Amino acid sequence: MTASPPIAELSDRARDIFRRVVDGYIHNGQPVGSKTLALAGLNLSPASIRSVLAQLEDVGLLAAPHTSAGRMPTELGLRLFVDGMMQALEPSAEERATIESRAGLGGPVEEAIAATTAALSGLSACAGLVMVPKHEQVLRSIGFVPLSHGQALAVLVSEDGAVENRVVDLPPGVGPAALIEAGNYMSATLSGLTLAAARARIEHELAQGRAALDSAARALIERGIAVWSEDGERRPVLIVRGQARLLDDAATADLDRVRDLLDDLDGKQEIAALLDSARAGDATRIFIGAENKLFALSGSSVIAKPFRGSDGRVVGVVGVIGPTRLNYARVVPMVDFTAATLARLMG
Template identity: 65%
Template sequence: MQTPPLAELNDRARDVFRQIVDGYLASGQPVGSRTLSKLGALGLSPASIRNTMQDLEELGLLAAPHTSAGRLPTELGLRMFVDGMMHAHQPTLDERTAIDGGLAPGTSLEDALSRTTAVLSGLSHCAGLVLVPRREFTIRQISFVPLSPGRALAVLVGADGSVENRLVDMPPGMVPTQLEAAANYINARLSGLTLPEAAARLAQEIETDQAALDVMTRAAVETGLAVWSSDGAARPVLIVRGQANLVEDAVDLERVRQLLDDLEDKAELIRLLELARGAEATRIFIGAESRLFSLSGSSVIAAPYRGAGGQVIGVVGVIGPTRLNYARVIPMVDYTAQTLSRLVS
């Protein structure tokens, strides 16, 4: 069902709808006509409020969890509220100071991202998320250890001292001397390059006959480079902080348990955050708008942050129940993304 245009609602319907959404976001509980009438802000009788609530329910904007209960906004209603009725509140000085504090000069990018995610989680009372830019692995040294016919262990040492091992399949008939020749070529000709740069250099030297590699040795070199290039591109790093915030003051513990289970599926969560990479501004995913969180009824607020030249390199955001304080949290996520962009650009 598409969200009905805001223009379809008269002033009374808008006022009643806003009061119900505000009440639900504050308490997590359905809001009844008698409660709204007692507040006095609408100047309407309980009967008039009930009639308006019924109209809003027929539009798919409100729902009644029980026959005699009040109403709460549907995900469709929340979408309309966020897109057309919400008045955003800019982060306070204390909030901005807390976010900026995690990004002090001299802090490494990885530490800054981890700290910022923790701060954002604490301020929003949600779980904080950040998609870390893919790390370009720079080659210092590589070696191949033959294990069995057609199998070898590739050991790659990065310029930062990190060591990674991968099991790789080699062409049948590969002998240890050819593996050694492949390692010698990489260490002599490709050391100090990133993996994409090394692959480009290899292709260029093969094309100009500078590589001086036999077919089998060339295959070993290409396989050794490819195993890290494809693996690194497929696994961007996701940092999640503050899952415990989701349990505090939870109204529906079963939904929280489902959400915590969903957070274990890092691959699906990364795919969702990748959708925010191409956005010009903050993206909001409410409930069933995301297949991953359709059962837990959760919302994700995410914004891209940019590096040199304005290129998007990652995403920062929060996840929590659909009854988030959107007016406060959306600008907070946006501010965090802008602050990270200043740090890394």
């Protein structure tokens, strides 16, 4: 990818015009023409403005769509703007309160994270993204409820109050008494453990013959903990909220791009891998368009920031995805604040 020229190589006049083109494009998604710039208070003739625009196009910072006489920033130009010219706009008190209120809803942590991400989506007019580690549920109790011949409902209650159910196929010979015995044993033995630790404990106890269980209850316990462990391994790590916000008025003129972006969002593993690359360090990462091959077709941008738990380790990454013309000056600080809010939630 061609590097953008240093800001110092641009004249004051060129920097001013370039900034105005970027601001106008971000505001309405349309190319900006010399007449519009002349009316904006520049003490230059339209001919002089056109000459500067042509120079900025020659160095790759602006482009002229064939359907318009105006100019719009290239991805190279947006990178120069973001890295060297952008003046960040801190979230308002109302915006901060909205994000914090969603994080303080209580209940399971995953629900609070999803609600906070939805708030970020609404405020930024982008799709909100958050990647969290596979949820290490800490068990409070496990029970089995008979459904029909050959099946039971395994009910798991975690320490954070979340309740989840899974259908379990019963081994031969398992009756109501074995369901009760298995549930009592698992709740007494596994309370306070994560699923991974619970599975290791069960395997060790059964292998050592320490569990005073009949064969039916033993088989049920092995099957039940396996179902929960396998489910935990498949648990999605990426939460996406607000895809519909990508369908704004400007997007209707470029439905192919939006369709490509929505297809990108369906590829959650690829998005998760991109967010995972933002885990290193504390800085906010900004991926603009084809800088990442995932968005070469859709021309999208991602702003992402890691957040840490109480032990200082990175536990997740939060961010937004939207068109390259998103309002970086406003959205970057908003993502930063959301990451800080989620860090407090995880503390």
